[in-house]
Amino acid sequence: MMSFRFVFLFLWFGTLIFAQDTSQFPNDYIGVYLGTLQIDSERGQQNIPMEFHLTATDTVGRYNYILVYGEGDKRQERKYTLIEKDLEKGIYVVDENNGIILDDKVIDNRMYALFEVGGNLLTTFITFEKNHMVFEIVFAPKDRKNVTFAEDETKTEVISYPITTVQRAVLQKQ
Numbered sequence: 001m002m003s004f005r006f007v008f009l010f011l012w013f014g015t016l017i018f019a020q021d022t023s024q025f026p027n028d029y030i031g032v033y034l035g036t037l038q039i040d041s042e043r044g045q046q047n048i049p050m051e052f053h054l055t056a057t058d059t060v061g062r063y064n065y066i067l068v069y070g071e072g073d074k075r076q077e078r079k080y081t082l083i084e085k086d087l088e089k090g091i092y093v094v095d096e097n098n099g100i101i102l103d104d105k106v107i108d109n110r111m112y113a114l115f116e117v118g119g120n121l122l123t124t125f126i127t128f129e130k131n132h133m134v135f136e137i138v139f140a141p142k143d144r145k146n147v148t149f150a151e152d153e154t155k156t157e158v159i160s161y162p163i164t165t166v167q168r169a170v171l172q173k174q
Helices: 001-019
Strands: 032-042 046-058 062-069 076-086 091-095 101-107 111-117 121-128 132-141 147-150 157-160 165-173
Touching: 032 132, 046 132, 046 165
Parallel strands: none
Antiparallel strands: 032 046, 032 165, 046 062, 062 076, 076 091, 091 101, 101 111, 111 121, 121 132, 132 165, 147 157
16 A cells, blocks of 8 residues: 555646646746636626736836736727846836836746735736636725734734625637
8 A cells, every 4th residue: 555655646747747837937938918807896796897817028027017908999008018027036017108017926826916906905827727727816905904813822913805806708719
């Protein structure tokens, strides 16, 4: 029984090592992605056409980062800039080109950001795959926090925030 577990673990770890993606962020994910953004909130569900454009600029380490919501008369284009701060550490910022700069962390093919706007916490996850990307934003109002304490000698305080809105899109690379 012990040798079976060892063989299973060895094969599983070997699969992980050989299955690793060798793509380099952001250059291997440059492109235009299209799809539908699904918004689930306390008010119900909504679907909106969405685009994500990640394109090179003339400046090394700077990329056009454009979000487009809606279409026709309701089309909203948000032109941001993705700026590389430390490639080795995966540190980037998204400059909204209006004074707002958001910190981003990139690990392999995934971007992470956490920020606060108007008393609300927002977390974004953007995952790039070969032919598509997954764009997610999770929203939680800080004023609805739940505070609990561990019942052991540490009495550790833990604050959780109920998620009220989730935005998710699977966008296909064009």
